Amino acid sequence: MTSHLRWKVILILGVILLCIFGLVGLPDFPRSITQLKDNFEQRIKLGLDLRGGSHLVLQVQVQEAIGLHCDQAVDQLTKQLRDKNINTGEIARRSDTQISIADVPSDQLANFRDLVHDQFPEWDLQPAAGVNNGYLLTLKQSVIADLEKDTMDQALETIRRRIDALGLTEPTIAPTGRAANEILVQLPGEGDPTRAKSVIQAGGLLELRLVVDDHPYSSEAEALAAHGGVLPPGTEVLPGKPSASEAGQPSQQVWYLLNRSPIVTGQDLRSASAASNPEDPGHYEVHFSLSTAAASRFGPFTETNVGHQMAIVLDHKVQSSAVIKSRIEDSGVIEGNFSQDTAQDLGLILRSGALPASIKYLEERTVGPSLGADSIREGVRASIVSLLLVMIFLLVYYRLAGVNAVLALLLNLVILLAALAYFGAVLTLPGIAGVILTIGMGVDSNVLVFERIREELRAGKANASAVDLGFSRAFLTILDTHITTIVSAMFLFVFGTGPVRGFAVTLVIGLLANLFTSIYVSRVIFDWHLSRMPREAELSI
């Protein structure tokens, strides 16, 4: 054997070792078949459709965050115009990104423009068509884009924290990349995503606000009427949890009149955890404590408001309200007859922070574990049967050269699986189909070469020459066919998600490995075989 050939053989053996190492892990050498199987199962990442689990696609309603930004601008503008004594007409929010100001007095136009220019650089000012002396403030595109991105980032972070706190195995949380504002959440092994879904979706906005009137009202209209039709400035009416119903009576929806600005919000929390209610075992409550900065505000506030009621507001609903009996420094309790799970989830949600905008679910798929197990079994069985059929055919049709093809095919599969393990690529059920397709299509390369070799032998060429011509003539065709299939698989990868992507990845890796095995490895095997047989003997093909 020439030294060239020897190096090539060593290279191929090296590749084989590398693959085996990647698949079953050598340093801690497996001592039994079961350990081999375990190592192998650990290294190949299985997709949700093989492992069982939940796949959720959710959409962050970023326009809410933009609308909120707009509301805050309306409040600020109103205040500032009043401070500067510019008496305009109505200032109102026209849409998520536009504010209209009516009746700007013409003698104060210059002051108005200056104010807007200095204090509201994120907005464009233009005269409003059709409204007398009216103007329109429109939020700039770049600002909108930044706001959307920030909201998405914050939502992603918050969701990630919440899912981590749930302690689920290897979740995936990432933008889908398919459309703006969509997030993909994958929870392997999670057969029932209900709890995870409610934890993810919960707003989580905690506010402590002062209650203006001592008692709740039975409707919004009643609250309004009690104040002569106009709410006092800086207040709003929010719904609350119905009060504990007397036996037989249905619980009523009640409404509270509260200050609009909270004295303390969820961002001021230092900790929040569930604990069982000492007076009512079996029911749980959530204890929270405030940061020092917040405590320094909260202490004096409670001291000056002893005797008034304070409400704990969760996601714009009054959770509970109680009279402030004495100064409270930095801790509080959220009561509500919670079960242990609900209280723990609430603690988790508060600790992870509030979502900047609400979440809407677009897609939900749950593969149960029994389906996953069945899919693996069927997929593996089909792969083995098709592999055996192809191998038998090759041996019968190409005789000794068939052994060459079979070796190349087996190495192809080993490289494919090892590559999946090394790249951490996920194997899905269509991925297993991709492996089976690689078997079928990969053999094509060998067939192209062998048929060519047969042709050249028939034309009377010597063995070595026939082999050489076979490989060189077939090379470009093999390259062409692989490139076209890889190109269509690339499109699949870009367009598909989850299982379809797994298919594209397996097919591409399988075809690339096939280029190596059918051109390089097959050739080396031929060369080795040729070097060991007499020149005149017939090539078994």
Next chain:
Amino acid sequence: MEFFHDVNIDWMGKAKYFICLSLSLLVIGGISVAIHGGLRYGIDFRGGTLVYVRFSQKPPLDKIRAELSAEGLGGSTLQPISDISDPSSKNDVVIGIEEKGQGDQALDAGKQSILTALHKAFPTGAASQEDFNAVTPSALADYLTQKDPLTLGLSAGQRYQQLAQQLTNARDKDHNGVLSDFNQLSGVDGADSRVLSSLRVGYYLGPFTIRNVEIVGPRVGAQLRRQAILATLYALAGMLVYIAFRFEWVYGAAAVIAVFHDVLITLGLFSLFHFEISLTVIAALLTLVGYSMNDTIVIFDRVRENLRLMRREPLAEIVNRSINQTLSRTILTSGLTFITVLVLFVMGGQVLRTFSFAMVVGVMVGTYSSFGIAAPIVVAWSKFRGEGNKASGLISEKRVTAAARR
């Protein structure tokens, strides 16, 4: 052993038969699509809710339908979906709700209603008991740790987690996900009579398990459909460019027309057999696009080589010779690929059934279209350009000499 050498079939002479065959297949497919009012889209493209349920015994369909109606789901579909190749699926059922496009309702409202209906249709255990056939390993581990039937004391957590995982694995892998008797778990390592009695106290055995749930919102469905069509068109365009670059543009056009024809026939057959088109079917279609291209390229490659060698012969003759020379390879490759996807169709399970059907059809049609559609188009074009006898005019001198230098 060898088949197919020294074959001499006049392929181009039979071109008109091939065109007729293709046209009839296309027309049949077209009529089927027209009758059914379009292609049958799976949930990926339509939106809606699908819940796949496996029962331990034959399910009482009428009772379930009644309960579904009581939950306001009168318009839902309930279908048995047993699969011939999989005996354990003989009591499987799929319940489907169409997505009417109500924007504000929670996405999984349909699923929750279906689950409520199912639970109402069958007797459940005592109020404090849960369904063992629906329990997750973590919930089971919590229960066992609390009850501690093996009296392991404080360090029990790890052991019970392992045991819970093994119990659920046994249920899912060995008993198809639905147990009918707790004694079926006695084979599990560590599940002695104390554990089983404890399970009997806390759990009952419901008659069904949820195998799979798919819920897709309506706008997502439309978006995916658009993306699928775009992806296919882009792939075809990409291939056109690549082949036009490697050969001549007329070869590229011929190959793309052949592949397009393959996709249309496959879709027509899907409509004829009333199969659903899902995301994985699109994956199969894109793969068959690649496969059909391969086949066409092999023939075109040989044509290019023979053009250099047999300059004076008419193009039709050269093409015939090329096809005959590559026939061995074509039959072998398509035969072997066909065998592998046929195995997948028969043994690969229900989830991949439509995917493998598309591949089986695709391999056959893809192979046929190379000599039946693509090659005749190239020959016809050269005749149309009046170069019937001067085949070398079809491929530029530059390309031919480049090939010769190889």
